[in-house]
Amino acid sequence: MNIQGHSALVTGGGSGLGEAVARELARQGAKVTLLDVNAAHAQRVAAEVGGIACTGDVADAASVTAALDAAAAAHGVPRIVMNIAGIGKANRIIQKDGSPSPLEDFERVLRVNLVGTYNVARLAAARIATLEPLTDGERGVIVNTASVAAFDGQVGQEAYSASKGGVVGMTLPMARDLAQWGIRVCTIAPGLFKTPLLATLPEPIQQSLAASIPFPKRLGDPAEFAALAAHIVTNGHLNGEVIRLDGALRMAPR
Numbered sequence: 001m002n003i004q005g006h007s008a009l010v011t012g013g014g015s016g017l018g019e020a021v022a023r024e025l026a027r028q029g030a031k032v033t034l035l036d037v038n039a040a041h042a043q044r045v046a047a048e049v050g051g052i053a054c055t056g057d058v059a060d061a062a063s064v065t066a067a068l069d070a071a072a073a074a075h076g077v078p079r080i081v082m083n084i085a086g087i088g089k090a091n092r093i094i095q096k097d098g099s100p101s102p103l104e105d106f107e108r109v110l111r112v113n114l115v116g117t118y119n120v121a122r123l124a125a126a127r128i129a130t131l132e133p134l135t136d137g138e139r140g141v142i143v144n145t146a147s148v149a150a151f152d153g154q155v156g157q158e159a160y161s162a163s164k165g166g167v168v169g170m171t172l173p174m175a176r177d178l179a180q181w182g183i184r185v186c187t188i189a190p191g192l193f194k195t196p197l198l199a200t201l202p203e204p205i206q207q208s209l210a211a212s213i214p215f216p217k218r219l220g221d222p223a224e225f226a227a228l229a230a231h232i233v234t235n236g237h238l239n240g241e242v243i244r245l246d247g248a249l250r251m252a253p254r
Contacts, residue, residue: 001233004029007075011058012085014041016195020222021082021229022049031075035067058085058116064123079140080233081124086113090156106159113163117144129181139182141233146189152251168242175240184239186232191246193220214248
């Protein structure tokens, strides 16, 4: 699919990887709608890329429906859907005081990362399926975001790894399910990237993290994630695949 001129929805587009994706899609001519819980961040990026901003929770059907409605009214039904929004919380299953990890923390991470990803995909796909097909019968593309933690989660990452492992696990069946509608589905599993959250860590810690990456020995640039996301859109034979983007990193237990 040629990105130029198509409507795109980017969740988590107000910062980090989502912001980089929104900027890259806009650079290539997409008409971008951002959905983010942080209204100010989403509005800032939208203004800079000539898109529109919506505020809401990806796991809430009403929020996603409102964003899709706004996107359709401004730019047409989004054929490109970038599921980037996510959260992380490290909790050892038995805490330092001997008490069990709060179940609500586990549930919240799964709700945003896994349920939210599925929620956006299901609501967007139903609309994409109504569009006229493009070349090769393609109607749209959904790109989800997992993490290397889906494969080598560290101590305390039970919730995060489970949520991202769920995204990995549903990629192929989702692609198979939507194949009849000409909708492709892929997932990117990033390693250590220099996002605003990671950039708040002290420089020695950032350097230590970078040193753990075989090559190149640096943190990933969000622009590299965005470039891969855009390539998935334009490469019509990429479907049902999970792509690690990590410099050959395999995470240690801690």
